[in-house]
Amino acid sequence: MAQLPAERVQRAPAFKYTGLDYMGPLFIREKKDTEHQKRWIAIFTCFTTRAVHLELIGDCSAESAVQAVERFIGRRGTPHTILTDNALQFKKGASILQAIWGQKPSEEIRECLTAFYSEKGINWRYIPERSPWVGGFYERLVDLVKRAIKKTLWKMTIKDEGLRTLIAQIEGTLNTRPLLPLSADINDQSILTPASLMAPMCQLGMPPSNEDPTDPDYDPNPRGKATLLRQWKLREKSLIISGRSGKHNTYRNSEKPTKLTSG
Structure with missing residues (x-):
């Protein structure tokens, strides 16, 4: 077996290095005569301790993804690294910044997004496309x-x-x-x-x-x-x-x- 990444084996606080993935939809119903509603779960997984943190969200929008991360940070602290797949809701952070800062070229939006996470001290990384095994450490927790x-x-x-x-x-x-x-x-x-x-x-x-x-x-x-x-x-x-x-x-x-x- 190849060597594990340094984040997996070095001593670090819980959730300093975190993986993020979604599962769902799940269906709820508030009253007997009402329609079913969809819910998803954002699953945060610690590289080092293998701990999990679950957040219930109402949709797969970029706004919900950002709010789930904010709730996670409020209770677990600011992570150093967040690793996710290439799902659209994770890559739509630029569109959120467009709504906040106005219309800007995509390259400038990308630079602003990088600066935002740098200010927070978060290194946001994506696994390579068509390489789901890279995120296997959190996919296992999704299955559980x-x-x-x-x-x-x-x-x-x-x-x-x-x-x-x-x-x-x-x-x-x-x-x-x-x-x-x-x-x-x-x-x-x-x-x-x-x-x-x-x-x-x-x-x-x-x-x-x-x-x-x-x-x-x-x-x-x-x-x-x-x-x-x-x-x-x-x-x-x-x-x-x-x-x-x-x-x-x-x-x-x-x-x-x-x-x-x-x-």
């Missing part, structure tokens, strides 16, 4: 987010507020996924996670319920304590199953293969 949403929602349609809660829970689950064991002792279950690298003393997620939840009939308009509790347990069960699956695969892959001998 998709699987978690599919296992949790299946064919259900929820409200915008419920979707925001769900992606926050998925973010917490992925940031507590095991990266590698901290000991070679098979009886030592301590593991390294992205969350332990970002905030070692922080416990992500709510305490698990004491009851074993059963699959309830979906109610698009939850009413009362019992219904809300059932839906919370359903989301919890799906997220726990997803998390346990990840831990099982990590431990299974960490085991040394048995050496086969002839005779």
Whole structure:
């Protein structure tokens, strides 16, 4: 295997080097008789800690992309580098500057955009065209987010507020996924996670319920304590199953293969 980029192996604060990609659309419905609305998720991935940050957005416009980055910076800090693909919403920053500064030649717009990111200290890079493997480190996290949403929602349609809660829970689950064991002792279950690298003393997620939840009939308009509790347990069960699956695969892959001998 070729050498990894320096950003992947050098010690750095979380999200100093960040990858950005989109997934979606997801469908929500605020009321029973209203039309479905589309939502997308902006997925920020840390090069070094493998942590994720999820932002729910309403469309794939350049304006939404910029606002998602602003929210990310407000909570995670200003990154040194952001790596994205060549999607149109990421390359339309020049059109936003046109609306702000007036019509200018494209070259001047490009220079202004570069100066803007330089002032912020952000190095915005694009992967080469037709080379999706360059962004493989964040594409893997996109796949994990998709699987978690599919296992949790299946064919259900929820409200915008419920979707925001769900992606926050998925973010917490992925940031507590095991990266590698901290000991070679098979009886030592301590593991390294992205969350332990970002905030070692922080416990992500709510305490698990004491009851074993059963699959309830979906109610698009939850009413009362019992219904809300059932839906919370359903989301919890799906997220726990997803998390346990990840831990099982990590431990299974960490085991040394048995050496086969002839005779």
